[in-house]
Amino acid sequence: MESMKTIGRQNRLVAALISAAIFATALVRADLLPSWNDGKAKQSITAFVEKVTTPGSVDFMPVPARIATFDNDGTLWCEKPLPVQLYFAFDRVRALAPQHPEWQTKEPFASILKGDLKTAAAGGDHAIIDLLLATHTGMTTDEFAGIVKDWIATAKHPKTGRLFTEMVYQPMLELVAYLRANGFKTFIVSGGGIEFMRTWTEAVYGIPPEQVIGSSVKTEFELRDGQPVLVRLPEVNFNDDKAGKPVAINEYIGRRPVMAFGNSDGDLQMLQYTGAGGGARFCLYVHHDDAEREYAYDRKDTLAKLDKGLDEAAAKGWTVVSMKNDWKRIFPFEP
Amino acid sequence: MESMKTIGRQNRLVAALISAAIFATALVRADLLPSWNDGKAKQSITAFVEKVTTPGSVDFMPVPARIATFDNDGTLWCEKPLPVQLYFAFDRVRALAPQHPEWQTKEPFASILKGDLKTAAAGGDHAIIDLLLATHTGMTTDEFAGIVKDWIATAKHPKTGRLFTEMVYQPMLELVAYLRANGFKTFIVSGGGIEFMRTWTEAVYGIPPEQVIGSSVKTEFELRDGQPVLVRLPEVNFNDDKAGKPVAINEYIGRRPVMAFGNSDGDLQMLQYTGAGGGARFCLYVHHDDAEREYAYDRKDTLAKLDKGLDEAAAKGWTVVSMKNDWKRIFPFEP
Numbered sequence: 001m002e003s004m005k006t007i008g009r010q011n012r013l014v015a016a017l018i019s020a021a022i023f024a025t026a027l028v029r030a031d032l033l034p035s036w037n038d039g040k041a042k043q044s045i046t047a048f049v050e051k052v053t054t055p056g057s058v059d060f061m062p063v064p065a066r067i068a069t070f071d072n073d074g075t076l077w078c079e080k081p082l083p084v085q086l087y088f089a090f091d092r093v094r095a096l097a098p099q100h101p102e103w104q105t106k107e108p109f110a111s112i113l114k115g116d117l118k119t120a121a122a123g124g125d126h127a128i129i130d131l132l133l134a135t136h137t138g139m140t141t142d143e144f145a146g147i148v149k150d151w152i153a154t155a156k157h158p159k160t161g162r163l164f165t166e167m168v169y170q171p172m173l174e175l176v177a178y179l180r181a182n183g184f185k186t187f188i189v190s191g192g193g194i195e196f197m198r199t200w201t202e203a204v205y206g207i208p209p210e211q212v213i214g215s216s217v218k219t220e221f222e223l224r225d226g227q228p229v230l231v232r233l234p235e236v237n238f239n240d241d242k243a244g245k246p247v248a249i250n251e252y253i254g255r256r257p258v259m260a261f262g263n264s265d266g267d268l269q270m271l272q273y274t275g276a277g278g279g280a281r282f283c284l285y286v287h288h289d290d291a292e293r294e295y296a297y298d299r300k301d302t303l304a305k306l307d308k309g310l311d312e313a314a315a316k317g318w319t320v321v322s323m324k325n326d327w328k329r330i331f332p333f334e335p
Numbered sequence: 336m337e338s339m340k341t342i343g344r345q346n347r348l349v350a351a352l353i354s355a356a357i358f359a360t361a362l363v364r365a366d367l368l369p370s371w372n373d374g375k376a377k378q379s380i381t382a383f384v385e386k387v388t389t390p391g392s393v394d395f396m397p398v399p400a401r402i403a404t405f406d407n408d409g410t411l412w413c414e415k416p417l418p419v420q421l422y423f424a425f426d427r428v429r430a431l432a433p434q435h436p437e438w439q440t441k442e443p444f445a446s447i448l449k450g451d452l453k454t455a456a457a458g459g460d461h462a463i464i465d466l467l468l469a470t471h472t473g474m475t476t477d478e479f480a481g482i483v484k485d486w487i488a489t490a491k492h493p494k495t496g497r498l499f500t501e502m503v504y505q506p507m508l509e510l511v512a513y514l515r516a517n518g519f520k521t522f523i524v525s526g527g528g529i530e531f532m533r534t535w536t537e538a539v540y541g542i543p544p545e546q547v548i549g550s551s552v553k554t555e556f557e558l559r560d561g562q563p564v565l566v567r568l569p570e571v572n573f574n575d576d577k578a579g580k581p582v583a584i585n586e587y588i589g590r591r592p593v594m595a596f597g598n599s600d601g602d603l604q605m606l607q608y609t610g611a612g613g614g615a616r617f618c619l620y621v622h623h624d625d626a627e628r629e630y631a632y633d634r635k636d637t638l639a640k641l642d643k644g645l646d647e648a649a650a651k652g653w654t655v656v657s658m659k660n661d662w663k664r665i666f667p668f669e670p
Contacts, residue, residue, distance in 0.1 A: 220578075
């Protein structure tokens with residue numbers, strides 16, 4: 001009787017696997033990228049995914065090797081007029097100002113409190129790091145996550161009035177889901193704060209915290225009244241940008257990605273590192289060339305320059321997405 | 336016609352899901368922990384897993400929250416007479432000695448070259464760090480991975496003559512697989528070298544590189560003849576031990592584990608951090624009390640002391656596994 005049960009169990013397993021396989025095939029054949037215009041960019045993506053996922057193909061890759069890394073700011077969501085995390089920092093400065101009378105005369109805080117965000121953001125990397133450390137540290141990791149969650153639930157884009165979490169690129173949401181449907185594990189590798197992003201990436205992109213890599217501050221383990229907490233210290237731990245991106249990919253993932261997606265020179269080393277792996281590799285730049293529906297910026301931008309990257313993409317045959325021509329719509333809320 | 340196809344697809348999906356669910360239920364009911372004696376330890380594990388995975392239970396946790404972290408040395412595999420990575424370092428010293436004449440008179444290298452491993456290992460943390468930096472850095476990450484892979488394929492335990500990768504605990508292999516079958520994502524959080532472990536953990540434990548956290552050296556991105564490489568530098572990046580473990584868990588995983596497993600005071604903070612999370616939590620210590628089948632050591636051990644941890648486990652009701660009484664067999668090669 002026991003062996004009959006076992007056979008019954010095995011039959012059910014076989015039935016389940018066959019049904020799942022049929023469904024998976026149907027899924028892959030359906031157009032999971034409906035917001036992409038038919039053209040070279042879309043074609044390059046689907047052709048690549050097909051060749052690395054088709055059993056028997058010379059470029060076939062087993063599921064565990066299918067690692068895809070995405071920059072966040074400007075690649076998955078809008079980073080203009082300023083990166084979202086800066087608006088969070090500005091709001092924190094306003095909220096914390098009563099406890100910091102010295103900020104009334106100290107930059108970049110003074111300009112923020114006067115509402116002059118342009119001047120505040122113009123102080124360069126050093127001013128931005130001062131601003132981030134002053135507003136993002138001095139609390140436990142749980143407290144910080146709570147502050148971000150409350151903020152992101154209501155904070156709105158200054159131009160569209162939409163929640164920042166709605167300012168994500170619909171074609172990229174489809175791409176992330178399409179890759180997952182094809183067995184890829186999708187990671188974010190962003191210069192943005194790792195704990196800032198982790199509070200909302202699972203809900204917005206379906207990317208869980210353990211697949212989010214970003215810049216970080218040092219934290220310290222402490223027992224407070226016998227309760228273990230992690231305290232965020234005002235010291236940079238890791239700057240996940242430029243040459244830091246492949247370093248972080250190796251440290252956090254431990255495998256070289258098969259596909260990488262970015263939009264600026266800050267992503268260049270990630271794409272170089274990905275593209276240089278053995279076997280089939282895919283690199284893609286999102287090019288912001290749609291001033292009407294989003295923003296147009298590239299070689300001369302201050303915060304998110306795409307200059308060397310454009311040249312290297314042309315030289316190496318990487319895919320460059322024209323937001324204007326390749327995307328039917330930019331944001332999910334568009335008709 | 337199109338809508339008929341869609342309905343057909345949905346039916347297949349439903350059939351697949353139902354079959355998969357039936358099979359999953361059968362799996363969970365089977366005894367996936369055959370090497371565990373029936374007793375309090377095994378009972379505490381299965382009771383916990385059942386209550387957090389049963390829909391409708393007050394302690395039910397959705398799959399993404401099911402994070403389990405495991406120490407490696409002494410928890411998943413044998414760390415006596417010395418941790419495996421030290422044998423690797425010793426062999427590297429012998430291989431590299433011709434290029435380092437100064438090692439003939441410099442400790443801990445001189446003792447290693449004389450075959451006196453006890454003296455070499457007795458130099459304390461500082462000597463061990465010197466040894467690890469001298470033998471684990473100065474090459475690219477790809478080169479290092481190749482060296483470890485070659486070594487681990489043949490290196491053998493000095494007492495049993497078995498491959499080190501066979502010196503893993505059969506009951507823990509079953510436990511890791513059992514948790515995965517119940518929707519848990521299993522991570523290693525070890526003081527061992529992250530890139531040392533990642534070369535073999537997937538084959539041995541089914542734990543992929545991106546779920547392995549460990550100690551690390553700094554690496555640097557470089558273009559060598561236009562080829563991007565990561566170079567391992569002789570500088571400690573992170574020491575993943577004691578209070579470093581919860582720090583690393585937060586940094587790499589970004590969620591508090593639901594279950595944590597260790598065997599020494601080096602794991603205490605990981606267990607404290609896990610145990611203090613909201614909702615049901617499970618902490619377990621493996622107690623090495625089987626001198627006959629493995630090794631017996633705890634409160635007075637130098638490299639892997641379990642002292643404060645035993646007291647805290649008693650005070651907090653954590654599970655303490657007696658290897659002697661709770662495990663039917665220790666290693667997979669036992670009859």
